[in-house]
Amino acid sequence: MNITLRQIEAFLAVAQLEGFTRAAERIHLTQSAISVLIRELEEQIGVRLFDRTTRAVRLTEAGKEFFPFAEKALAELQTALHNTRDLIAKKRGRLALAAPPLIASHLLPPVMAKFREMYPGVTIVLKDLRADDILLRVRSGEVDFGVGTFHRLDEELESAPLITDSLILVCPKEHPLTKKNRVRWKDLAEHPLITLDRHSSLRHLIDRTLESVKCPSAPAYEVSFITTAIGMVEAGLGVSVMPSYVLLSTRHSNVQTRRIVDPTVNREISIVTKRGRSFSPAAKSFVDFSQQYIKSLPDTKR
16 A cells, blocks of 8 residues: 555545645645545545535545544654654754853853754854843844843843852852851952952942942952953952852862852843744754753752
């Protein structure tokens, strides 16, 4: 038996529309082509599937018996074809994303490395930009999505949570604060503080928190990049407050970390996209994978 997909499509169209002309229009064939397909199918099965009159086309008893199986077979085949095309697109696709330097250098590289193991054929373009530039690139369509902490979004953009991150203290090994299991924000007043410059949203969050606990917020040093701050901490120049995901790249460096409490400060890192824009299969796969993989990392739950 050699039943084809086209024969099943023709059978279902004629059965549902009760006519050859309308069935031909639905699947973009001529009426004579539809008739040939139905005749071939009936020859394959060995029974008549339709009773034809000048006024109507009706399923025979055998046709009624065959109909649900044909409908199910076509649906399953279409699902299989869709899934296969989707998988191929993921394996051979391309995606572009943008993130602030801190996230681009600490949070995303391990995610990208693991994703590449699963989908080596996907090309990933990562742009490290300031928050305003990220939103501009997302809005223009230059990147598929952005990752970061965004306080205000216009009507063209929308966001979805990726991870909730907490702020931690990073200090030199053997530093007095390492004797505490948890450090209070007020404890920072007694030690030189190394912070990012005022262009950073992280800096604004730290300043607001220090102000809320009535702790002096004048930093001893200001830098532009988190890697510089870590280097200065390692050199013993002071302590710094950083997102907990920096632990992914500092676990082997010459620093210690502690939770900061009273208060515990969390911030939401989100994925921002252009409203109404659909993800490519590769981009959707990366987003889905990132959400699951990052949440599984113990250091991001600190």
